Amino acid sequence: MKYISTRGAAPMLAFGDVLLTGLARDGGLYLPESWPMVPADEIRAMRGLGYAEIAARVMRPFVAGAIDEADFEAMVADAYSGFGHPAVAPLKELASDHWVMELFHGPTLSFKDYALQLVGRLFDHVLTKRGQRITIVGATSGDTGSAAIEACRDRDAIEIFILHPEGRVSDVQRRQMTTVPSANVHNIAVQGTFDDCQDMVKAMFNDQAFRDKHALGAVNSINWARIMAQIAYYVVAAVALGAPDRRFVFSVPTGNFGNIFAAYGALRMGLPVDRLVVGSNSNDIVTRFFETGSMEMRPVVPTTSPSMDIQISSNFERLLFEYHDRDGTALGPAMERFREEGAMAFGDARWKSMRELFEGHRLDDGQVGAEIGRFFRTTGETLDPHSAIGVVAGERAQRPPGSVLVSMATAHPAKFPAAVEAATGVHPALPNRMSDLFDREERFSVLSNDLAVVRSFIEDTLA
Numbered sequence: 001m002k003y004i005s006t007r008g009a010a011p012m013l014a015f016g017d018v019l020l021t022g023l024a025r026d027g028g029l030y031l032p033e034s035w036p037m038v039p040a041d042e043i044r045a046m047r048g049l050g051y052a053e054i055a056a057r058v059m060r061p062f063v064a065g066a067i068d069e070a071d072f073e074a075m076v077a078d079a080y081s082g083f084g085h086p087a088v089a090p091l092k093e094l095a096s097d098h099w100v101m102e103l104f105h106g107p108t109l110s111f112k113d114y115a116l117q118l119v120g121r122l123f124d125h126v127l128t129k130r131g132q133r134i135t136i137v138g139a140t141s142g143d144t145g146s147a148a149i150e151a152c153r154d155r156d157a158i159e160i161f162i163l164h165p166e167g168r169v170s171d172v173q174r175r176q177m178t179t180v181p182s183a184n185v186h187n188i189a190v191q192g193t194f195d196d197c198q199d200m201v202k203a204m205f206n207d208q209a210f211r212d213k214h215a216l217g218a219v220n221s222i223n224w225a226r227i228m229a230q231i232a233y234y235v236v237a238a239v240a241l242g243a244p245d246r247r248f249v250f251s252v253p254t255g256n257f258g259n260i261f262a263a264y265g266a267l268r269m270g271l272p273v274d275r276l277v278v279g280s281n282s283n284d285i286v287t288r289f290f291e292t293g294s295m296e297m298r299p300v301v302p303t304t305s306p307s308m309d310i311q312i313s314s315n316f317e318r319l320l321f322e323y324h325d326r327d328g329t330a331l332g333p334a335m336e337r338f339r340e341e342g343a344m345a346f347g348d349a350r351w352k353s354m355r356e357l358f359e360g361h362r363l364d365d366g367q368v369g370a371e372i373g374r375f376f377r378t379t380g381e382t383l384d385p386h387s388a389i390g391v392v393a394g395e396r397a398q399r400p401p402g403s404v405l406v407s408m409a410t411a412h413p414a415k416f417p418a419a420v421e422a423a424t425g426v427h428p429a430l431p432n433r434m435s436d437l438f439d440r441e442e443r444f445s446v447l448s449n450d451l452a453v454v455r456s457f458i459e460d461t462l463a
């Protein structure tokens with residue numbers, strides 16, 4: 001399998017290089033040159049298999065030719081072996097034909113572990129084979145950072161720098177990053193927003209000299225390998241609930257558009273998906289786009305679902321590429337204009353065709369709290385604010401008769417205890433394995449919102 005950039009001006013790469021590169025050299029994102037199909041009989045043959053077995057089958061075509069099949073299967077099995085639930089991603093029924101998939105049983109309690117536990121192992125495997133080292137630089141709105149740190153800690157070939165917006169992530173989220181004592185882990189609290197952090201990371205990747213000198217690698221969802229690993233759980237959910245013989249609607253609380261793009265990938269691989277539902281908090285750029293056809297940046301508002309406090313959804317570019325008939329030379333200039341002007345329309349016909357598949361729903365913090373309380377009282381389930389947004393967006397969505405709705409629960413309620421306790425009256429407890437989180441020592445550097453300052457901090461640390 002070869003990979004192409006959404007902006008059409010970067011070289012085609014094989015899987016190993018896409019993994020290590022992250023952002024393409026033309027500023028675009030990598031996608032497979034074509035979507036491999038999983039025929040209905042192969043989907044049916046997955047019934048009864050475990051999470052890791054299905055995941056390996058789904059991902060196999062994406063790594064074909066780059067990673068030995070037996071090595072890959074062993075890495076996938078190992079990646080999910082330490083998760084806190086035997087089903088890895090258990091499904092719970094909330095209402096008739098409405099299921100929640102719990103994606104928070106990994107080491108840092110968010111869905112990001114499902115991709116990053118594998119990506120860390122893939123990095124290690126490819127770097128060791130090549131005798132290379134890499135510097136991971138990533139921005140986090142809360143959950144990516146801890147999941148990436150957990151995936152990369154103590155790996156000889158990796159140094160990892162994670163930028164988070166100071167004071168804008170929850171205490172649990174911050175402590176999960178800053179209490180890891182490993183020498184290859186470096187946390188930076190930036191005095192700015194998540195978008196500022198993400199812009200700095202992008203700027204460092206766009207500086208070819210800096211990028212080459214330090215062999216920068218990405219763990220943000222601009223990295224294709226993360227999307228690939230996330231496609232797997234949509235297939236796992238659908239197989240468990242009757243695919244290929246039933247049809248599905250997936251609802252996903254959305255920030256950077258990586259998770260829902262993985263659902264789109266599952267559809268392109270042959271999963272019977274009728275609709276994809278975006279759940280937004282007050283930072284609703286994607287939901288507004290599906291409502292109006294125009295994409296418009298606005299300042300970020302802090303919410304009780306901080307992992308979705310984003311004004312630009314990077315992975316939306318991957319969807320735009322598909323809806324521009326994969327013409328990167330047309331999309332590239334449009335994306336540049338969007339960055340400069342902060343607004344753009346992508347054409348009525350294109351928007352209408354996206355609307356046939358996608359819809360968005362937004363909830364403000366007050367509604368999120370009320371809905372967490374309602375689910376707690378009526379079903380006994382405790383949802384975190386992100387998951388509640390996904391579940392309610394799913395309830396509100398158009399559903400073709402007979403379809404199965406699966407809403408993605410992206411974080412454990414104990415990651416956001418203040419919002420959950422306010423809504424339910426019950427303090428959500430951390431799982432036993434991290435019950436001493438608040439006793440561990442923290443380690444991080446606070447830096448001003450200035451690219452030059454952050455860059456030299458990274459250079460000095462590496463030197």
Ligand SMILES: *Cc1c(COP(=O)(O)O)cnc(C)c1O
Nearest residue numbers: 143255256257258259307410411
């Ligand atoms: C990262 C994150 C999201 C947003 O996912 P995207 O792939 O960026 O759209 C939603 N919920 C939680 C808990 C997250 O950590």
